[in-house]
Amino acid sequence: MTKIIALVVVGSLASLACSAGKKSEDKSVLNKVNGENYSADTVAGVPIVKSNDRWTMIQGQIVFTNPTFDPSTGTQNVQLLRNGKVVGQASTNPDGTFEFKGKYENGDYQVKVNSKTLVGSAPLIITGYEVKDFVLPATLTAPKKR
Numbered sequence: 302m303t304k305i306i307a308l309v310v311v312g313s314l315a316s317l318a319c320s321a322g323k324k325s326e327d328k329s330v331l332n333k334v335n336g337e338n339y340s341a342d343t344v345a346g347v348p349i350v351k352s353n354d355r356w357t358m359i360q361g362q363i364v365f366t367n368p369t370f371d372p373s374t375g376t377q378n379v380q381l382l383r384n385g386k387v388v389g390q391a392s393t394n395p396d397g398t399f400e401f402k403g404k405y406e407n408g409d410y411q412v413k414v415n416s417k418t419l420v421g422s423a424p425l426i427i428t429g430y431e432v433k434d435f436v437l438p439a440t441l442t443a444p445k446k447r
Contacts, residue, residue: 361435
């Protein structure tokens with residue numbers, strides 16, 4: 302009986318690994334074994350599948366909700382928050398793009414910019430290893446009167 306179970310597991314893994322085409326993988330225990338995110342090994346002759354440590358990459362850009370762009374806003378600090386706690390930080394490029402890289406779990410996050418010149422936040426749901434074209438709306442803040 303143990304040999305039959307082992308054959309079924311190995312056969313299932315082989316068929317999953319041979320699926321056609323490379324697709325964007327979500328971070329799910331039910332996902333396909335593709336060699337990039339998971340690898341196969343044996344422990345005491347029993348085949349196992351283990352997850353490779355892979356970082357999540359989030360690429361985004363600040364988009365201004367004000368009608369005009371003020372180039373004096375400069376580099377901004379953008380934060381990635383989970384349950385109100387900062388779990389990642391990034392600086393913007395001159396064009397307002399930013400990137401987070403880290404081992405982020407699936408779930409709900411908040412992306413936020415809050416500085417002397419900009420304020421804005423947006424929700425983000427992570428379900429995969431890559432998030433591209435995330436838009437962070439931000440408003441230019443008015444100079445404070447003295």
